[in-house]
Amino acid sequence: MGQVNSTRTAGHSMSKTAPPDADRSVPFLRRSIAAGMFAMGLVGLTAAACTGQLGDGSPGSSNDDRPIDPATGKPAAYDCREARTSPGVLRRLSKVEVQLTLQDLFQLDEPPAVESIPEDTGQGGFRTIAALQNVSDQHLRAYLAIAETLGQELMADEARRTSVLGCEPEADDCLERFVQRFGKLAYRRPLSAEEASDLVARASEVARDREDAFRFVIEALLTSPSFLFRIEVGAAGSETSTLTPLELASRLSFTLWGRSPSAALLERAESGELDSDEGLRAVAEEMVGDERTQVFFNAFFKQWLTFEQLRAPVNPDASFTPALLEDMIAESELVLGEHAFTPDVDFFDALTANHTYVTPALGKFYGLEVPGDGVSRVEFPAGHHRANTGLLTHASLISAKNDGDLIAVRGQWLRAAFLCEKISIPAGLLEQLESELSGLTYLEVLQKRNTQEGCAGCHALIDPIGVGFAQYDKLGKYDGSIGIDEFGLEPRLEGAANESFDSLAALAAELRRSPDLAACVAEKLFIYTQGREPAAEDRCAIDASAGSFTQDGNRFRSFLTAIVRSPEFRLRRAPE
Structure with missing residues (x-):
């Protein structure tokens, strides 16, 4: 790419007399902008999503409200007639979730390459434990590079570009419409008027041409905390709260498909289709029958049984390849x-x-x-x-x-x-x-x-x-x-x-x-889909899932629908 003599971003000018590193290209400048937007967004996001002063959820902690069983001296079992859930933490999208979500967002036949993203930290074989995941400089550089590549490829593919943008890029209002449309899919919620107008203004200010403005928007959206983290605040905003319809759609899609919800699923949530237990169950059963469920749980099987990667023998015989x-x-x-x-x-x-x-x-x-x-x-x-x-x-x-x-x-x-x-x-x-x-x-x-x-x-x-x-x-x-x-x-x-x-x-x-087998698989599924080790408050949901699975002839799909049907699936509880 050619150099620019003078580019103004966020109130600061960069002229041809600036240090060489500051005058490399528009992508370098807007990566700095994106990094700043990421940092500012993460601060606000953390404050909004991590409210509440709670204990660690373990038996005997300050928030454990169970009476002590005099026979054992330990907290009694929870009454499963009341829905409870242990505290969750802010979840970054896993490498697999990013890959599958990007495939859908850009309407690709195959998942895009994401090798540059560092591997997610594992525990017990699973790479979905939210508390272990961070966002390093290497992560951010990888997210930016992948977004830049996907944006360039999209704008060069005329047929796919029209479908993803939803309009012709030369149209006067196409950029604004794209920000709202693509942004809603990326953030899993509608953008506020301020978010949308600010993004359009930044794109118009930094971009070299019309198509470059769309590429900037893509890079900014896909490096935002609102995309990279699964944000759940709840309808009431209290320590334990029912998820909003769009949050529920997002949790449902990530649980069954390992990716952001589609436009159709968000619309169904906004229309109230997920509000009733019957509606949620019907949508879940429909989703479980989709091949995207198989793709996501193929990764579960590999992590659960630890065969993601195999080790070659040190001194293989001639027949080994x-x-x-x-x-x-x-x-x-x-x-x-x-x-x-x-x-x-x-x-x-x-x-x-x-x-x-x-x-x-x-x-x-x-x-x-x-x-x-x-x-x-x-x-x-x-x-x-x-x-x-x-x-x-x-x-x-x-x-x-x-x-x-x-x-x-x-x-x-x-x-x-x-x-x-x-x-x-x-x-x-x-x-x-x-x-x-x-x-x-x-x-x-x-x-x-x-x-x-x-x-x-x-x-x-x-x-x-x-x-x-x-x-x-x-x-x-x-x-x-x-x-x-x-x-x-x-x-x-x-x-x-x-x-x-x-x-x-x-x-x-x-x-x-073994009578413990179904309960164990239910626990493994909980860890994989919920991103945390189960606590005492989660045992009712896990046991119910295992019971439903057993009653339905040990069909794996019944495990998945049972997870979604449990009352606890609608709840979020703020972390400490």
């Missing part, structure tokens, strides 16, 4: 998607399924004959090591994601993923044990940590599970020459009706029967 890792991920995506979104299919059948979807290369890895090219559905023959093991023998799930001990890691993963049991090492214990276990063989270490006081409490819960996977190497490849009895531990799932298991198929069947 990086494409094999992609085939492994695709296998799990297809099996989970089939059981989650095929009508009338039991979601938990994925745990005991006797079939999978593999490419010829992945079939060879598993020891299966796969005819033809591409992906094939394969049934496991009787006696095959993967027969009736469903997800539990997917290489994407059981391959090593780090350098930890595979037996302990796999046992801990299964309990955390499917039973929501969190096992952590007490502070200082690891250092103490390192000296005690030094010089022992692996089998001696395994035996000692399952019998020694201070270790056995945890390892007795996870090692007997993990040893059941001992015939699968770090990449998830089966080796039948390894004997399970070599490890001196009986494979067992403590707490199950039939604790001992003689095969992974038996483990899968026992896990599927």
Whole structure:
């Protein structure tokens, strides 16, 4: 781009006598403006969205109004007849949410590239925990660069430009109409008269030409806190308040589709269609049937079961290629998607399924004959090591994601993923044990940590599970020459009706029967969709969701509609 001799922005002039860095181009200047608008907007947004003086929501905190149960000395369970919700925090759009929202805003066939945005901070596998997310300089630079690229591509594509702008750019009032139309979609609410007029004025002042004014508006809107954060103030503006219709539409769309609400959904909210429970349920069921739900919850499955990225082997054999890792991920995506979104299919059948979807290369890895090219559905023959093991023998799930001990890691993963049991090492214990276990063989270490006081409490819960996977190497490849009895531990799932298991198929069947499984998946969905770990006030909603799922034949879609139908879904509670 050519340089400009003199540009005036926000009351300051920049002439050709200014320092070189100040006289690079219009994009540089307006990025400074956008950064300033972001900072000012964030201050105002925080003040508006984070009102209220509350405790942390944990049992026994200052805002915990539950009576103490004399038998346990702990707060009694909440009465689920009254809707409650734990405090939320201001949520920045996740990387996935930004990508999917931009795809809709710019009417793109595929999600745009967003690799420049830093990865969201994860916890327990999930990258949606709002309290962990920030906006760094790197974030802002990435948002600006992506907005600039998308704006340039839009204005160069005549057909798509007309559709997205809603008018011809040369028309006298097109810029004003675009600000109102596109701004409402970006902010998920109508712009105020002051916001709209200020944005038009800034665009007209800074832009080099008519088309550049539209690009400036796009950059300003997509780097605003009103776009990057999910703002919920509530209809009453009190500590606990019912969401406004547009806030409810926004929460509904992000919960089910992982993206901003469409113009049609906002209109339905403004017309009162979401005000009644029946109306909200009908819209939710309609949305759940849309392929956008599948796209968003494909990301949920990857985060829940930790197969977003796989680790290549350190010293791979000649048959290994990086494409094999992609085939492994695709296998799990297809099996989970089939059981989650095929009508009338039991979601938990994925745990005991006797079939999978593999490419010829992945079939060879598993020891299966796969005819033809591409992906094939394969049934496991009787006696095959993967027969009736469903997800539990997917290489994407059981391959090593780090350098930890595979037996302990796999046992801990299964309990955390499917039973929501969190096992952590007490502070200082690891250092103490390192000296005690030094010089022992692996089998001696395994035996000692399952019998020694201070270790056995945890390892007795996870090692007997993990040893059941001992015939699968770090990449998830089966080796039948390894004997399970070599490890001196009986494979067992403590707490199950039939604790001992003689095969992974038996483990899968026992896990599927666990009464804690539905509640755990409901909790994982809560974390993913609500952006926070559940507190005591959220247990009623989670339990109701799990109950609805079970009553409806374990259909995954019933999980999603149950989340939306709960009275708590309409509430927001201010953070501390």
